[in-house]
Every structure is written in C-alpha cells, then in structure tokens.
Amino acid sequence: MHVLVLLIQILVLFAVVMLHVAYATYFERKIIGHMQVRMGPMRVGWHGLLQPIADGIKSFFKEDVVPEQADRPIFLAAPVICLVAMLTSLAVLPFAPGWVLADINIGLIFILAMSSLSSYGVILAGWASNSKYTFLGGLRSMAQVISYEIAMGLSLVGVMMLSGTLNLSEIVQAQGTSFTGMYVFPQIIAFFVFCVAMLAETNRVPFDLPEAETELVSGYATEYSGMRYAMFFMAEYIGMMVMSAIGTICFLGGWNGPFTVPGVPFFWFVLKIYVFLFVFIWIRATLPRYRYDQLMELGWKLLIPLALANIALTGIVKAVIG
Amino acid sequence: MLMLLFFCYCAVVITGTGLLAVTLKNPVHSVLMVLILFFHVAMLYLSLGAEFLAAVQIIVYAGAILVLYLFVLFLVSLRDEVKMPRFVSSAWLGRLIAGGMVACLLYILPVFTTGAKGDWPAQRVQAITPTRALATEMYSASVLPFEIAGLILLVAVIGGLLLARREKDVHGDVK
Numbered sequence: 001m002h003v004l005v006l007l008i009q010i011l012v013l014f015a016v017v018m019l020h021v022a023y024a025t026y027f028e029r030k031i032i033g034h035m036q037v038r039m040g041p042m043r044v045g046w047h048g049l050l051q052p053i054a055d056g057i058k059s060f061f062k063e064d065v066v067p068e069q070a071d072r073p074i075f076l077a078a079p080v081i082c083l084v085a086m087l088t089s090l091a092v093l094p095f096a097p098g099w100v101l102a103d104i105n106i107g108l109i110f111i112l113a114m115s116s117l118s119s120y121g122v123i124l125a126g127w128a129s130n131s132k133y134t135f136l137g138g139l140r141s142m143a144q145v146i147s148y149e150i151a152m153g154l155s156l157v158g159v160m161m162l163s164g165t166l167n168l169s170e171i172v173q174a175q176g177t178s179f180t181g182m183y184v185f186p187q188i189i190a191f192f193v194f195c196v197a198m199l200a201e202t203n204r205v206p207f208d209l210p211e212a213e214t215e216l217v218s219g220y221a222t223e224y225s226g227m228r229y230a231m232f233f234m235a236e237y238i239g240m241m242v243m244s245a246i247g248t249i250c251f252l253g254g255w256n257g258p259f260t261v262p263g264v265p266f267f268w269f270v271l272k273i274y275v276f277l278f279v280f281i282w283i284r285a286t287l288p289r290y291r292y293d294q295l296m297e298l299g300w301k302l303l304i305p306l307a308l309a310n311i312a313l314t315g316i317v318k319a320v321i322g
Numbered sequence: 323m324l325m326l327l328f329f330c331y332c333a334v335v336i337t338g339t340g341l342l343a344v345t346l347k348n349p350v351h352s353v354l355m356v357l358i359l360f361f362h363v364a365m366l367y368l369s370l371g372a373e374f375l376a377a378v379q380i381i382v383y384a385g386a387i388l389v390l391y392l393f394v395l396f397l398v399s400l401r402d403e404v405k406m407p408r409f410v411s412s413a414w415l416g417r418l419i420a421g422g423m424v425a426c427l428l429y430i431l432p433v434f435t436t437g438a439k440g441d442w443p444a445q446r447v448q449a450i451t452p453t454r455a456l457a458t459e460m461y462s463a464s465v466l467p468f469e470i471a472g473l474i475l476l477v478a479v480i481g482g483l484l485l486a487r488r489e490k491d492v493h494g495d496v497k
Contacts (some may be wrong), residue, residue, distance in 0.1 A: 074354070105451045109377040116385025120357070123392060127350060135396075142393055146386060153381075166453060 009101060010091075017090060021237040022052035028281045035285040055230075062226035067129060070223065074128035079224065079231035082121030086238040089114040093245045094169040096255045096265035107168035108160065111246060112153055115201060118235060119145040122203075122210065122220050125232070129223035137219025140292070141210035144200055147299040148207075152197035154307035158190040158314045159183055159250045172254030179258070184251040186317075189310040191251045193303050198243045200299065202236060205284040209292055244276030245269075328369055332362045349395050353388060360384045371444060374453040 026041065026048070033040025041048030066075055092107040094100040104110060119141065126138015160166060162183060163174035175181045184191050200207040211219030221232045248254060248269060257268030290298070336359055343355040360383045367376035410416040447455045460468055 071348075071350075074350075104373065106373050106377050106453065109374075109381065113377050113380040113385065116381055116389075119385075119389065123389070124350075124354075127392075127396065139393075139396060142389055146389055149385070 006101070013090060013101065014087070017087075017238065017241070018234070020241065021234050022056060024237050024241070024277060025055070025233070026052045027277065028284075031278065031281045032285045035282075059230040060227055064226045064228060065223075067131070067223050069130040071128040071130065074124050075223075076228070078121045078125035078128060079228040079235070080121075081124065082118050082235035083231045083238070085114045085118035085121065086235045086242060089242050090238070092168060093242070094172060094249065094254065095269050097169075099266060100169060103167065103169055106166050108156060108166045108171070108246075108250075111242065112149070112156075115239070115242070116145070116149055118239065121232075121235065125224070126210075126220040129220075131223055133216045133218075133222045134220050137210045137212075137216050137222070141203060141220060144203070144207065144209065144295065144299075147296060148197045148200035148303070151193055151299060151303035151307050152201060154304065154311060155190040155193035155197060156246075156250060157307075157311050158187045161311070161314050161318060162186060168249050168254075172249055172256065175253045175256070177253075177256045182251065182253040187251060187310070187314070189306055189313070191247075193307045193310070194247060194251070196298070196303060198247065199280070199283065200295070202239045202243055202280075204236075204240065204280055206287040206290050207295060208289060209295065212289060240277060240280055241273060244273045244280075247276055248272040325369060329366070332366050332369075335359075335362045336366075350392070353391055353395065356391075357384055357388055360388065371448060372452055374456055 029051075030040040030048075041051040044050045044054045066072060089111045091101040092104055092110050094103070122141045122145075123138045126134045126136075126141070129135070159171065163171045165171060165174065175183055199205075203210050209219075210216075211221060216222070221229055224232065252272050255266060255269040257271075261267040339355040339359040339362070343352045343359065346352045346355065360379060364376040364379040364384075367373075367379060410419065442455060442459070450458075
C-alpha cells in the first residue's frame with residue numbers, strides 16, 4: 001500500500017514537473033520576445049499558449065535518426081542518462097513542509113552527485129555521435145562542469161556550516177520564518193558564487209559554450225533529432241529548476257514567505273523558483289557569451305578562492321559568536 | 323534475506339563489470355563499466371547505512387576522477403593498440419599462475435576475523451547521522467592524520483603545478 005502511494009506521488013510530481021518544463025520554454029520565448037520588442041509565439045492558441053504542446057507532439061513523432069558511424073548503444077543511452085539524473089534529484093526537494101518524496105539526511109550532496117552524473121550524458125553524447133562539433137561540445141561541457149562544480153559545492157559549504165545539516169527540509173527550518181533569517185544575508189558571498197556557478201552548471205548563457213550555435217552548430221546535441229533531442233532540452237530545463245530550487249532552499253528560505261497562503265503551502269517556493277527562472281532568461285536576453293579562457297579564469301581564479309574565503313570567514317565568525 | 327539478495331546482486335555486478343572493464347576493446351566502454359561498478363559500490367555503502375560515504379563515492383570517483391579519465395582518453399589518440407612483450411610465454415602457464423593465486427587468496431580468507439568493537443556501534447552512528455559521526459571522529463580524535471593526509475595532497479598539487487607550468491623568458495614569451 002505504501003509503495004502504491006509513493007508511486008502515485010512520483011507520477012504526480014513527474015507530470016507536474018513535465019508540464020512546468022513545457023511551459024518554461026513558452027515562458028522563455030515570450031520573455032525574450034518582449035525584451036527584443038517582438039511578440040514571441042502567437043499562432044498556436046490564444047497568444048501561443050498551446051505552442052509547447054504542439055512542439056511536444058512534433059518532436060514525439062519525428063524520426064529518430066542515428067548516424068551511421070555513431071556508437072549506437074551509447075548514442076541512444078546518453079539523453080536518457082541526462083534526463084534520469086535530473087529527474088532523480090527532484091525526489092529530495094522539499095516543496096512545502098512534509099511535501100518531499102525522499103526526506104534523506106544527505107539531500108544537498110545527493111543533488112550535487114546527480115548533477116555530476118548528468119554531465120556524463122552530455123559528454124557521452126558528444127563522443128558517441130562521432131562528429132567534430134559534438135565532440136568539441138562534449139569536451140567543453142566536461143571541463144566546464146568539473147571546474148564549476150567545485151565552486152558550487154564550496155559555496156554551499158557555508159550554508160551547511162550555518163544550518164549544521166545536509167537535510168534540505170532542516171536547512172529551510174534552520175532559516176526560520178523571518179525575513180532576516182534567510183541565509184542570503186550572512187552568506188552573500190556564497191550566494192554570488194552560487195548564482196554564477198549555477199549558470200555554468202546548467203550550460204546557460206553567458207556560459208553556453210558547449211552548445212555555442214555560432215561555432216559548434218548545436219554542440220553536443222547536433223546529431224540528435226526527434227524525442228532524444230527533446231530529452232536534452234527537458235534535462236536542461238529540469239536542471240534549471242533543480243538549481244533554482246537549491247538556491248531557494250539554501251539562500252531564500254524555501255517555502256516560507258511574508259504570509260501563508262491558505263491551501264497552497266508551496267506558493268512561495270514555486271514563486272521563488274520562477275523568480276530564479278526569470279533571472280536565467282533575463283541574463284540570456286542581455287549578456288553575450290564568454291570566451292573559453294575567460295570562463296576558466298573566472299571559475300578557477302575568482303570563484304573558487306572566493307568560496308574558500310567565505311568558508312574561512314563563516315568559520316571564524318561562527319567560532320567568535322559561538 | 324532481502325539484504326543478502328541485494329548484496330549478491332551488487333557483488334555479481336561489481337565482479338562482472340570489473341571483468342568487462344579490462345576485457346572490452348573500446349577504452350570508453352571500459353570507463354563506462356567502471357562507472358557502473360562505482361555505482362554498485364555506492365549501493366553497498368548505502369546498504370550498510372553509510373550514506374555520506376555513498377554520496378562522496380559518487381561525487382568524487384564517478385563525478386570527478388572518472389570524468390578526468392575520460393578526458394585523458396579523448397585527448398590522447400588511441401588508434402593503435404598498445405602491444406607489450408608477453409611476461410609469461412605460454413597462455414596456459416599464465417592461467418595456471420592466476421588460478422594458483424586465487425587458490426592462495428581463498429586459502430587465507432578464513433584468517434580474517436572482525437576486530438575489537440569501537441566506540442561507534444551502528445545505533446549510535448544512526449542516532450546522530452553518519453555524516454556527523456564521521457566529522458566528529460575525523461576532526462577531533464583523528465585530526466593529526468587528517469592534516470598529514472592534507473599536507474601530502476598539497477605536495478602532490480604543487481608537484482603537478484610544477485610539471486604543468488611552462489617557463490617564461492624575460493619577454494614573457496612561453497618557450
């Protein structure tokens with residue numbers, strides 16, 4: 001019986017997240033459209049509201065082309081690895097008090113582990129396609145993810161030190177319900193490092209070098225078509241949501257808000273995630289892409305030392321205040 | 323019973339993927355086999371209640387070290403297979419030696435006995451979560467070995483930097 005309830009919960013979460021992913025693409029196209037003084041999608045449904053459904057149906061029925069020289073099993077498995085790793089990390093996110101599939105003690109490092117696993121999908125896709133563009137995209141993604149994962153992990157150590165736990169629900173509770181209790185104030189340096197590393201980890205502008213259209217056609221996803229191409233997109237958007245959720249949980253007080261909305265305990269959590277998503281899209285509409293050496297220099301020479309300094313500072317302050 | 327089945331499953335997969343990792347022709351496939359192996363090792367840790375160790379196993383070994391292996395494989399072109407002179411002339415003699423070593427290992431296996439009970443029985447570790455137990459032990463009782471290990475790693479990092487650094491002449495040009 002317990003297993004059945006859990007299965008239903010998983011299905012509901014999966015359906016809701018997939019719907020959000022579909023409409024996140026619409027959200028992105030509309031916002032970028034308006035920022036560039038165009039309308040964005042308008043034709044399918046009222047103000048293009050059915051566009052994501054049409055896109056989904058189209059990519060579902062498209063032919064799944066596998067290049068002749070590709071490493072077939074790995075080529076087919078790569079997008080699945082990407083998507084599954086991202087979906088797995090959804091299991092530990094607390095959306096509201098008690099609204100979490102797996103309330104495990106190591107939630108925060110579980111998410112880091114899953115995000116490092118999803119980079120395998122990208123790397124293997126780049127290698128298995130047997131094409132220069134995809135291979136370069138895969139290599140870039142590999143170097144970028146390894147470098148920025150360190151900065152991201154280190155920036156979250158400050159939060160772990162303040163809350164004294166790795167359980168995501170307990171991290172939210174440790175911040176209390178007051179506005180000033182949010183860790184974004186004592187951990188402002190960590191929040192800055194986290195935000196930059198978050199953009200790099202999800203391969204978003206200005207760090208979207210693995211799929212730089214102007215140089216690499218579409219990077220690691222060049223040889224993919226149909227549903228498998230869509231899977232990479234889903235993984236990218238779920239990754240954005242998971243990273244936003246981590247930012248919300250660790251720095252912005254999770255599901256707590258200025259007042260409780262009756263009947264919708266997850267209201268503030270979802271709102272904060274959408275603020276993060278809006279910033280992601282805002283940055284995409286505004287900033288040009290980084291050069292590769294600049295990207296590495298920023299990661300290793302600025303973000304990692306900053307995150308380390310933040311850990312030392314947090315430790316000293318915590319030891320002095322007690 | 324369920325735990326025993328789970329252990330047997332992990333043991334079979336770990337042995338199988340370990341063998342495949344050394345026998346497969348394509349080095350990238352071998353690395354993927356090692357990835358599956360690491361995941362099953364992490365599952366074994368989880369079944370023992372060492373959740374922190376399991377997560378670190380995946381982050382460090384699967385997420386960092388194995389990705390670096392892949393990186394090296396991609397950057398070094400491996401078109402021709404590396405051929406080495408045979409260590410033992412006959413293949414059957416080699417198999418005989420390997421079989422003998424397995425027999426020796428199996429023979430000394432019963433010598434292993436469980437050590438004395440420490441300060442941390444499973445209930446106490448679970449009560450304060452394995453992460454906290456590990457941290458308490460590592461940063462209080464075993465702080466000196468921990469610092470020494472850190473120092474050795476620092477030496478390795480400096481050595482790596484020295485090897486990778488290219489010397490510059492007076493004009494700042496790389497030689």
